[in-house]
Amino acid sequence: MSGDVAVLGAGMHPWGKWGHPFTAYGVKAAREALADAGLQWRDVGSVVGAATVRGGYPGYVAGATFARALGWQGARVTSVYAACASGAQAIGTARAQILAGLADVVLVVGADSAPKGFFRPAGGERPEDPDWLRFRLLGATNPAYFGLYARRRMALHGDTPEDFAHVKVKNARAGALNPYARYRKEVSAEEVAASAVVADPLRLLDICATSDGGAALVLAGMDFARRHAPTSPLVRLRAVSTVTPSYPNTVLDLPDIATDSAAGVPAGERSFRASIAHSAYEEAGLGPGDMSLAEVYDLSTALELQWYEDLGLAAPGEGAQLLRTRATSLGGRIPVNTSGGLASFGEAVPAQAIAQVCELTRQLRGQAGERQVPQAGAGIAANQGLFGHGSAVVAVR
Structure with missing residues (x-):
């Protein structure tokens, strides 16, 4: 069946x-x-x-x-x-x-x-939840986590604050064309660089807002x-992936660090976000090369670059290079966040994965107006939730 x-x-x-x-x-x-x-x-x-x-x-x-x-x-x-x-x-x-x-x-x-x-932990005391512990023991709010992740990409892959800024520029350009978006104004890289530092190296315009x-x-x-x-x-929805992580922890993927299954993700295995996407592709019988567009969870500009790699749109470490070629922009080879993404919407948490599929639906129907991806035939939407909740949906026409 x-x-x-x-x-x-x-x-x-x-x-x-x-x-x-x-x-x-x-x-x-x-x-x-x-x-x-x-x-x-x-x-x-x-x-x-x-x-x-x-x-x-x-x-x-x-x-x-x-x-x-x-x-x-x-x-x-x-x-x-x-x-x-x-x-x-x-x-x-x-x-x-x-x-x-x-x-x-x-x-x-x-x-x-x-x-x-910024969001605080909701739902009561959760001492078994690593995200709750991150907030309470380390004082690491979401923006602090985003900033650490951005620094990690800079150290490992050579990403720059200018790369992060151009993710915002790209998504704001798409969001300006979306009547459902909260922020419908294009921004320049200079405006991103001039916005307040929130969690170094990320600035206010690098981080998504909270929204209704x-x-x-x-x-x-x-x-x-x-x-x-x-x-x-x-x-048609061809696949819905809701997988959990395969390994309890992750470690920095520096080439000179030996990794074992007790400490993190073994060499050659997939990270959590990559496994979410792989599960969806496998169920759909499709791969990254079959996708016409993607909607990803851009809580911060740096995290969008990581999703490029996790979805298989770019090789590990090459997300920023894919961005620089404008492949992920409207009119590019594999547009990402044609809706404008969270950069243009902000987080309305229970709604956002559904909103991603709304965008895939309009694109696959050819109803996206000035945001339309020509001859869109398949798309993937991906994000993740707290406590190991995976989320990816593949839709086809």
């Missing part, structure tokens, strides 16, 4: 700082996705909500929260929490329900109303989709 499911509808609430409850953003996105699919709310057999612990009890039970806001009609509900990977985990859950024959049509929704400033926003997808089995839209080219 084919593992494909169809994307019949994609909808979003624009990102920003709107000051409303997260439910309002999710309902707006859901209604837009249903309209895009040409379906009514009563046609939905299941709702999978990507949870947000910052939303209190309604956030923990996001599936039921959205179902009630749309109007009780008997649909199944599921709530999924996986931090930044929540949206992809929700997509994976919806896909499994469809393939299991539990529902013909599933609505996937994620939304967030984010606090001002929502995204939704209407997914369906292939038989239902063909009956519902017999003449339309269908976007």
Whole structure:
């Protein structure tokens, strides 16, 4: 049996700082996705909500929260929490329900109303969680972690602050063309360099903001989709990867450091992010060379360069060189973050992996306007969540 499911509808609430409850953003996105699919709310057999612990009890039970806001009609509900990977985990859950024959049509929704400033650990005490420990014992906020990662790339691969700045320039140019983006203004490398230092070498414009926003997808089995839209080219989800790490720790991959399986990733094995992508490619029966575009989790400009390598778009250490050739820009060989990425949106945590698939859907349908990748045939979206949550989705036309 084919593992494909169809994307019949994609909808979003624009990102920003709107000051409303997260439910309002999710309902707006859901209604837009249903309209895009040409379906009514009563046609939905299941709702999978990507949870947000910052939303209190309604956030923990996001599936039921959205179902009630749309109007009780008997649909199944599921709530999924996986931090930044929540949206992809929700997509994976919806896909499994469809393939299991539990529902013909599933609505996937994620939304967030984010606090001002950088994120703090949410959800209570978690002394077994390395990310919680990073915050509490080291005082290493996300920007501090991003800065250390940037320094690591500079030391290992020769990346420069100018390379990081050009990631922002590239993504801001795409975001300026996206009506859902929070920041719709192009920036120059000089403006990035002039912004305040947050975590050396990264500056304010190298790091994504926190945002409010929502995204939704209407997914369906292939038989239902063909009956519902017999003449339309269908976007299909070919793979959803939610793998966990294979090894407990990682170490610097300097050539003169011996690595063993007890201390880190053995030589020749894949890092966590690379394994997320590989699992998706393997399930889809495709590879990096088959992709027309990619949406990646650019929490910082330096992390986007790392994703190029983890997705197999560039060899290890050559992410910055791929950027310098403009291959990842609009009009390039393999455009990355045609939506504008988190650089243009900011983080609305449960929604962002869903929003990535919304962008893939519009690109594969040829509906991305001035951001359109010509003849897009396949794309991959990737990010990761706290505590070893993986997230990658491959979509094809």
